[in-house]
Amino acid sequence: MTSTTPLLEVSRISRIIDGKTILDDVSLSLNKGDLKVVIGPSGGGKSTLLQCINFLQVPNSGDVFLAGQSARAMGRRNICGFRQKIGMIFQDFNLFDHLNALDNVAVALRKVKGEKKVQARKRAMSELERVGLADKFHLYPSQLSGGQKQRVSLARALAMDPMVMLLDEPTSALDPELIGEVLNVIAQLSLSGMTMLMVTHQIGFARHLTTEIIFMEEGRVVETGPPELLEAGPGGGRAADFCAKLAEVTGR
Amino acid sequence: MDTWEFYRHILIPAVNKGLIISIQLILPSAALGVILGLLVGAGRAVGPGWLAKILNAYVSVFRGTPLVVQLVMWFYGLPGLALKLEAVLKPCGFPPVWEWLLLSPYAAAVLGFTLCSAAYQSEYIRGAVLSIKKGQFLAARSLGFSNSQAFWAITAPVAVRRALPGCGNEIIYLIKYSSLALVVTVSEITGQARNVASLYFRHLECYLLAALYYLAMVTVATLILHWLEKKLAVPGPEGLNRD
Numbered sequence: 001m002t003s004t005t006p007l008l009e010v011s012r013i014s015r016i017i018d019g020k021t022i023l024d025d026v027s028l029s030l031n032k033g034d035l036k037v038v039i040g041p042s043g044g045g046k047s048t049l050l051q052c053i054n055f056l057q058v059p060n061s062g063d064v065f066l067a068g069q070s071a072r073a074m075g076r077r078n079i080c081g082f083r084q085k086i087g088m089i090f091q092d093f094n095l096f097d098h099l100n101a102l103d104n105v106a107v108a109l110r111k112v113k114g115e116k117k118v119q120a121r122k123r124a125m126s127e128l129e130r131v132g133l134a135d136k137f138h139l140y141p142s143q144l145s146g147g148q149k150q151r152v153s154l155a156r157a158l159a160m161d162p163m164v165m166l167l168d169e170p171t172s173a174l175d176p177e178l179i180g181e182v183l184n185v186i187a188q189l190s191l192s193g194m195t196m197l198m199v200t201h202q203i204g205f206a207r208h209l210t211t212e213i214i215f216m217e218e219g220r221v222v223e224t225g226p227p228e229l230l231e232a233g234p235g236g237g238r239a240a241d242f243c244a245k246l247a248e249v250t251g252r
Numbered sequence: 253m254d255t256w257e258f259y260r261h262i263l264i265p266a267v268n269k270g271l272i273i274s275i276q277l278i279l280p281s282a283a284l285g286v287i288l289g290l291l292v293g294a295g296r297a298v299g300p301g302w303l304a305k306i307l308n309a310y311v312s313v314f315r316g317t318p319l320v321v322q323l324v325m326w327f328y329g330l331p332g333l334a335l336k337l338e339a340v341l342k343p344c345g346f347p348p349v350w351e352w353l354l355l356s357p358y359a360a361a362v363l364g365f366t367l368c369s370a371a372y373q374s375e376y377i378r379g380a381v382l383s384i385k386k387g388q389f390l391a392a393r394s395l396g397f398s399n400s401q402a403f404w405a406i407t408a409p410v411a412v413r414r415a416l417p418g419c420g421n422e423i424i425y426l427i428k429y430s431s432l433a434l435v436v437t438v439s440e441i442t443g444q445a446r447n448v449a450s451l452y453f454r455h456l457e458c459y460l461l462a463a464l465y466y467l468a469m470v471t472v473a474t475l476i477l478h479w480l481e482k483k484l485a486v487p488g489p490e491g492l493n494r495d
Binding site for chain 2: 051054056077080081083084086087088090092094095096097098107108111112113139140141142143153156157160
């Protein structure tokens, strides 16, 4: 891979569900270490975009390249290996209900990577340590707070050694006082060089870390730019309006 | 012969003999019924359309016809089919595959119970699978699980826990409908009680004792199922009843 090849390249993907265009010719790219933020009103196709990037939903057209490798060129078997390299975080955590925190992280190491139980649990423990939950390893999802659940899900994704992380509104389902602990982990990750694409309404947080904000509406990328430029509103101001509204609600 | 002697030397030994046979019928039928029910239920809930159709047809037939009729078909009906097959295949030089259709009474009973029980079990499993939120399955696939890996590692363990009360209910039914084995000449508890009753003309005592034996088996099964539910329960205030 040359230095000019982006780590993740999304090339002109469209997604049509029941005749309705959810994603319309969306392209973007991330270089290694980038944190880019996707914002925009609900129903604008942000979640669909993330799920199309790791082919959980197969786009109707377009392709995704990870380190130059085309997702579309992969067979059904290889696509699982492709997904393994892309960590995903969900708004409502999606932890496995029947497993404790440790096994939530270890289960994919065992089943997908084929690691031995002891080895998988050791790795899982070190990931839980990284998100500050080593002492909660034995608790089940229903015994954890929202912020703790999201940190377990971060540990679960990180344990697979992903090249890129996709975060779909990771703090939207959290109480205000729990948002901080999750954002801290995400900030640390970004500073340590993880490449990330994050859908969020935490514009204030995003502004400090991101190089680029992507504003999506009605399935299209409407504006793209560094945060200060986008918020200043040169491109018609739709993104600037949206940012101003978010700031009003969250108080920045 | 006085009543006590009758109990001690005739009735109780006979029903005990029947108890062993009942257990030999119930244990494999229950186990195979659960396993087959899990596979059928999974296929109906998340399998490809053609498979779900076939399995739905299987369930319709086995839930929609009386078990007595099914048992009689397996034991008395199949040999008729075997004769027809023999007439066609033997002249063509086939090995005697038709002989496989001649089931022993015991095999016919276990086959009948298993297929009937699995049809019901699959319905409990199917309901449980459908009640599980898609998100966990999605998360598993995002980690690199294949569809079937995600189903068996993530969806199935939760589904089995949710289906357990229903599946236990079906096992309890099975314990009682195992008495129908007498129509294919397997003398389990009911069969033994009936034999003694008609020989000595003491129906009340014989069937009362048989009933007590079933009650005891159901009680033991209930205790085991409760223990299993407790053992598999996921700790926490919300348990598994919440997504």
